[in-house]
Amino acid sequence: MLESITDMVLFAAQVYASIRSGSLAIVASTLDSLLDLLSGFILWFTAFLMSTSNSYQYPIGKRRMQPVGILVFASVVATLGLQIILESVRKMVSDEDEFNLTIEQERLVVGIMLGVTLVKLLVFYYRAFTYEIVKAYARDHFFNVMKNIVGLVAMLLAKYIDDRMDPVGAIILALYTIRTWSMTALENVNSLVGRSAGxxxxxxxxxxxxxxxxxxxxxxxxxxxxxxxxxxxxxxxxxxxxxxxxxxxxxxxxxxxxxxxxxxxxxxxxxxxxxxxxxxxxxxxxxx
Incomplete structure (x- = not known):
């Protein structure tokens, strides 16, 4: 419960940082956090549905409901990731200047992203050494930390060096997200087609x-x-x-x-x- 509340608070902070900065890289990082929240809800919801099966309507149970839900969600992820890539490419070939932040706004955005990163490191990665059951969960959030850092660095590089660094960072994050969920989808396809055990x-x-x-x-x-x-x-x-x-x-x-x-x-x-x-x-x- 604590992890879910913390996730939602941190996500709200990232949404605010995305709006204030206008950075596609930070938007891509925030989208990944949203996907984590939605995937957790899908897993909980499908687990609830499987626990309330009706032997008359579903004589072989609802075990396939969870992988089907993950496949549908992976399709949504791929669509959103592709949209970010297309928007990033459009901004790379245009002359739009998206970074007109004041010093105070820049400090606020950087502070929010660093704060989100620090909280995830302290709360989730620290708990991984305390409770065996949340180690995998903490590893996932560690990767989220890395993606937040990539998004922040891409925004700063775009502001001070080259505007194209921000859409490049967004493309990298979107491709990583698509790749991760594609592998997850492939695993669930194997579970649906009746693949033999080892x-x-x-x-x-x-x-x-x-x-x-x-x-x-x-x-x-x-x-x-x-x-x-x-x-x-x-x-x-x-x-x-x-x-x-x-x-x-x-x-x-x-x-x-x-x-x-x-x-x-x-x-x-x-x-x-x-x-x-x-x-x-x-x-x-x-x-x-």
Missing amino acids: PEYLQKLTYLCWNHHKAIKNIDTVRAYSFGSHHFVEVDIVLPENMALQEAHDIGESLQEKLELLPDIERAFVHLDYEFSHKPEHEQAHAL
Whole structure:
């Protein structure tokens, strides 16, 4: 809660500095802070929606809602970043002079940006050494600090050396933001298309299945593929062909429950068989 309030206060200060300075580089830095606030809200909102799922309307849950929200947000980020780049290019080729700040206004803008930078360093980076859970959060704000410094330096260079330094700084920040969110979008695309888990994870699942019950004669197939932030798992186990249905059912059901107790598994499907010489179950008829 403290971090959110601090973020909003610092963002308001950056908005004021952007208006007073007219610097595209500072606007780009402020936009990045806005995106951080919005992304946090999207993550909270989608997590809330996933926790209120309806098994009748959403029989397989809402695990894909969060990556879908991130993809939509990444598209907005790319659009805003492109707009900043286009505006920066326009100002680079024009003769507009955007820096008519008085000494007092310049000191105010510099003071605000340095104050925002210092607060983020003290509040977030200091807490990273105190609480393990916020280390990643603090690292993100450390990068925000660097972007604030780049925006401030670009504005000062534009005022005292060359007007083109400000749009150049804005382009650098916009490209960095687009690149960061493009990588985030790509990660979430992989989680939506059902990408297979890594070999080590599959080996872990195979070991768990093999040691589940002494009656298991073979492990035919083990699949794990992404389903939003979690995985779906499919397992084919081989049991004795003369085993009673009730006993075979209990072995399969208990294995399913054991797999679904793992924190990153959404659903597990266990198929029972008595031989493993047939083709893999649910094999697609046509390869794309």
